[in-house]
Amino acid sequence: LMPCVAIAQQKTVQLYKESLRSEVQEQQNNSNIDMPLVYNIVNPSLTIFEPEPNHANGTGIIVVPGGGFMFLSIKTEGYDVAEWLTKKGFTVFLLKYRTLPINTNDPVGFLMDNYNKNKWEGLINNQIPLCVADGRAALEYVRLHAAEHKINPNRIGIIGFSAGGTVAASTA
Numbered sequence: 418l419m420p421c422v423a424i425a426q427q428k429t430v431q432l433y434k435e436s437l438r439s440e441v442q443e444q445q446n447n448s449n450i451d452m453p454l455v456y457n458i459v460n461p462s463l464t465i466f467e468p469e470p471n472h473a474n475g476t477g478i479i480v481v482p483g484g485g486f487m488f489l490s491i492k493t494e495g496y497d498v499a500e501w502l503t504k505k506g507f508t509v510f511l512l513k514y515r516t517l518p519i520n521t522n523d524p525v526g527f528l529m530d531n532y533n534k535n536k537w538e539g540l541i542n543n544q545i546p547l548c549v550a551d552g553r554a555a556l557e558y559v560r561l562h563a564a565e566h567k568i569n570p571n572r573i574g575i576i577g578f579s580a581g582g583t584v585a586a587s588t589a
Contacts, residue, residue: 432461432554441518456488456524458516461551466499466509474506477568483579486541487517488524494578514551517544552588
């Protein structure tokens with residue numbers, strides 16, 4: 418419950434003004450309490466974590482969780498990283514990018530089943546450019562709102578994990 422309480426105190430902004438698609442709804446799987454997953458992300462967003470004012474270092478970092486482009490490992494590769502970086506004085510922008518729409522309540526099982534059958538690449542080939550577009554939109558937002566968040570627009574980084582690493586590297 419702690420990550421939910423911490424997140425409720427943060428600001429979340431949508432990356433796009435219009436909803437991008439509506440046939441699926443964002444869901445969260447909490448079957449593994451240590452690794453809650455968010456999937457069916459329809460509308461990309463940034464959750465902003467700001468450090469204590471007297472500890473801020475003027476640097477912004479976009480954090481991009483992984484999950485095979487089908488879900489986001491939102492706690493371990495998102496909230497936990499954001500909390501750690503914020504304590505070090507960074508302003509963190511946690512990116513929830515679009516994920517492949519899936520019709521299951523077991524996103525890990527879906528990913529592993531398709532990965533083991535060599536279907537994974539075919540499923541995500543069209544998804545990756547959307548995720549990279551979301552990464553670029555996140556970077557644009559951070560640059561445009563740098564003054565508002567008291568960061569130097571020349572001191573913005575991006576870090577990603579697994580699939581999020583692909584988004585981060587392609588964005589950079």
